[in-house]
Amino acid sequence: MATKSSLRSKWDEFVDSSTATAVELSNTNQMSTGVRNVVGWLKQASLEVQHASLRTLSTMTDQISGTTPPLIILHFNDVYNVEPRDQEPCGGASRFSTMIKSFAQQQPMILFSGDVFSPSILSTFTKGEQMSKVLNELGTQCAVFGNHEFDFGLEVLSERVSETNFPWLMSNVVDNETGRPLGDGKITHVLDWHNKRIGLVGLVEREWLDTLATIDPEEVTFIDFVQAGRSLGKQLKEDGCDYVIALTHMRMPNDIKLAENVEEIDLILGGHDHNYDVREINGRQIIKSGTDFREFSKITIDLDEPNNPIEIKRIEVTKDIEEDDTMKKILDSYLGTIEGKMTEVLGTFSVELDGRFSQIRTAETNLGNWVCDVLLAATGADLVILNSGTFRSDRIHPPGDFTLGDLVNIVPMQDPTIVILVTGQQILEALENSVCKFPKTEGRFPQVSGISFGFYPEAEPGNRIEPDLVRIGDEYLVPDQTYKLATKCYLHNGCDGYTMLKNSPVIVNEEECPELGLAVQNHFSAIQMRQGKSRRLSKHRQSLVTLSRRHSLVKSMEGNEWEGGPSPLRRGSLTSASLSIHHHGYSHSPSPPSSAHHFHHHHHKINRRASFDDLEQQTCQLSPKVQNRIVRLTPQLKQEMLIDRQRLEDESVIQEVDELNNSPQGSFDHS
Structure with missing residues (x-):
């Protein structure tokens, strides 16, 4: 040496x-x-x-010494x-x-x-x-x-x-x-x-x-x-x-x-x-x-x-x-x-996008769903609520190439977003505000992701939301539970009547949240990378699938347990490392689980990975739909939806009992 x-x-x-x-x-x-x-x-x-x-x-x-x-x-x-x-x-x-x-x-x-x-x-x-x-x-x-x-x-x-x-x-x-x-x-x-x-x-x-x-x-x-x-x-x-x-x-x-x-x-x-x-x-x-x-x-x-x-x-x-x-x-x-950048093609849609004020300010539209889904995936929050005044084009965008000019016409390019912590009760109040002017084409009407709800169009303002039918992801809303809401700083400031959000604690501030237009641009870039059309192939890209859809997938595959899954905001698994080195070597994580346990979870991880790929591939097709996230209620429809809720809750109880009986803690030695 x-x-x-x-x-x-x-x-x-x-x-x-x-x-x-x-x-x-x-x-x-x-x-x-x-x-x-x-x-x-x-x-x-x-x-x-x-x-x-x-x-x-x-x-x-050599220099002469001096000052x-x-x-x-x-x-x-x-x-x-x-x-x-x-x-x-x-x-x-x-x-x-x-x-x-x-x-x-x-x-x-x-x-x-x-x-x-x-x-x-x-x-x-x-x-x-x-x-x-x-x-x-x-x-x-x-x-x-x-x-x-x-x-x-x-x-x-x-x-x-x-x-x-x-x-x-x-x-x-x-x-x-x-x-x-x-x-x-x-x-x-x-x-x-x-x-x-x-x-x-x-x-x-x-x-x-x-x-x-x-x-x-x-x-x-x-x-x-x-x-x-x-x-x-x-x-x-x-x-x-x-x-x-x-x-x-x-x-x-x-x-x-x-x-x-x-x-x-x-x-x-x-x-x-x-x-x-x-x-x-x-x-x-x-x-x-x-x-x-x-x-x-x-x-x-x-x-x-x-x-x-x-x-x-x-x-x-x-x-x-x-x-x-x-x-x-x-x-x-x-x-x-x-001006020359306006013709740059970001992606290609297989369906038309409805941005007409008469629709997007009175009902759920596929354009609103798509933009809200993009923001939800980018932030990893539990839900997104945007005011429909965000969407500026007032027209139907035909299938085919979607350009930077189209994006500029739809959403403001500098529209800061934020993630805040809200209670279920605040969400109910926000939803009441969002539909209080219906059927007027007011900008406060919502477009959402990660949440679905029903409202009575003929009821008195302030009493239009049916609390028992509001769902956050796969679960029904609990008024005293807290949720991570991604929204615009505009709404967090109490504008458009959303005063109930004004003092909510900030989890991710506007400095660290992607602006709405940027999140959409990065969504297209992630699709390019996912499809192998990018010059740099990397795992580092904006998420294409919302956290709620991932959890829904896992629940359908493994019940309610998802060991090792992403935490809220997608940031729970970032690795920290210490520089401490002991004389006997590095300290490291506990011993791996048994081979049978490891094989079981490895098998599920392979299935999850394949299913995640399917979800991402669906997102890459750029064919957003109306999905009954916002429903105008009638007495008959309300009863049908309440029956559906009861059925889901009964199935959940049965599943929890089965899991308890099959767990080591639920087994008894009768010998």
């Missing part, structure tokens, strides 16, 4: 020994996927730091709209570029903390392509992925990353499919500042990772950002870095946790929060630099002084700043492309 470089750290020995242990475990089939991914993560991190060390050593020349000029950093985060707004600071990418370039003589280090490719009206049509050129023109030198980088899926993200001329970091999330950082990012990066070396890591929180609609949670391993920050910071310092910066995309409480627990990191440059904020925790600065090209931070660090004194200046982008001509030309070239 070659002699180790003087810059090689003790961490490398740790990686080498742990890798040997991992090989032993791999040979005995005892190492979990999560552990394998952490081992690969450790090896790649070590190699990245070693290569950076060699690169720096090979380019350094190092202060390190100048320009930092920004969370930029979406390239156009300026009316109020000050107005922002706008062209004026922002002018301000960034005004510091060129100081040769600043330009760092970005994520969220750029989406959402905006322009990015809806370009999938964020213009933002790659914006970041390049600004001279960005390193960035961390934000949650919105994944809005259009990994295939599009790969294209966007390839268009940028700087590295992207994702230091604590591993893609199980590739064994590399999610999004094909780097784990660490090192930048040279005169005779000093600046180490960079990119850390994200699990909270938003759990909500990514285009990422399969079963194919991702999350490494705690404190563990990753401590390990990588130590490794970078031991390999010769003078200063370590964490680019983060997390909420402030998690940035504070990082600062409190990781002394190996000297500075935290954060994103995800859109307000300008600076805090000092344990002698370390946390800096959030605003949003939307309205402001940025100029950070001056003295690397020669003890404790590296730091000066932070907030710089606002106002209307009195001239627009940068080069940036303006870049943006103008994209603003003129929107």
Whole structure:
């Protein structure tokens, strides 16, 4: 084995020994996927730091000792709209570029903390392509992925990353499919500042990772950002870095946790929060630099002084700043492309879609069902309620090619959604509001998914819903039970009479939920991938099947038990991994079940997988139907539906008794 470089750290020995242990475990089939991914993560991190060390050593020349000029950093985060707004600071990418370039003589280090490719009206049509050129023109030198980088899926993200001329970091999330950082990012990066070396890591929180609609949670391993920050910071310092910066995309409480627990990191440059904020925790600065090209931070660090004194200046982008001509030309070239994008074919429907106001504002339609199903699958909620005013086309869309222009005509491209926690009673009140103006063609009339109900068209408003006939998935509504409702922020704000939703707790906020138009676009992309028509074949895509349909399928196959199935919001199975390695090897999950038990569940998993494929294939056919989700009740129909409910409940009781008698707990030894 070659002699180790003087810059090689003790961490490398740790990686080498742990890798040997991992090989032993791999040979005995005892190492979990999560552990394998952490081992690969450790090896790649070590190699990245070693290569950076060699690169720096090979380019350094003997210099006369002297003081190092202060390190100048320009930092920004969370930029979406390239156009300026009316109020000050107005922002706008062209004026922002002018301000960034005004510091060129100081040769600043330009760092970005994520969220750029989406959402905006322009990015809806370009999938964020213009933002790659914006970041390049600004001279960005390193960035961390934000949650919105994944809005259009990994295939599009790969294209966007390839268009940028700087590295992207994702230091604590591993893609199980590739064994590399999610999004094909780097784990660490090192930048040279005169005779000093600046180490960079990119850390994200699990909270938003759990909500990514285009990422399969079963194919991702999350490494705690404190563990990753401590390990990588130590490794970078031991390999010769003078200063370590964490680019983060997390909420402030998690940035504070990082600062409190990781002394190996000297500075935290954060994103995800859109307000300008600076805090000092344990002698370390946390800096959030605003949003939307309205402001940025100029950070001056003295690397020669003890404790590296730091000066932070907030710089606002106002209307009195001239627009940068080069940036303006870049943006103008994209603003003129929107019209041409309207003819882009997203998919092909085999049936007509009914968006007429006379229908969609008074009854269930297949267009309403389809859009609500898409949102339900994207969020993994229990049910969806949208106001029919969401649907703008007021016409029948014929079978055949469905274009981006059709989508723009049907739903607003910037229509934020949210997942909230509501009680069954709130759902009943929301439904009462939704039909209170019937038969008027009011926009509050609902289109739904994951729920079915009946109402009396002739009854007094406020008493039109039949509570005993409201079903959520396969179960009848329970007033004091809580449910996860996906809806629009518009309704959560109490608009269209939905005041009962106004104070409901938010589970997934609008920042982390896909906008309605984006969810529909990603649905078409998932179909393309499912049918093998995508350039990148991956398990990472938006779900095509709603959680309620999955549960219905499993109940029909195995009764009420679904061991290992997806939890609400599709995020229960995302793997977490610890970096802790004991002298006897990695700790791992409990021993597998007996072979007979394993065969039984393996058999059911094969059947479930085949049936899920059937469900997805049906969805790919793009032939939505009216399914009696919203029923106008008559006395006779009510009685028929109540009899049906009683029959279902009786069958459920019989099934539960049978399961109890057949279970080990229900068996008695009479010997």
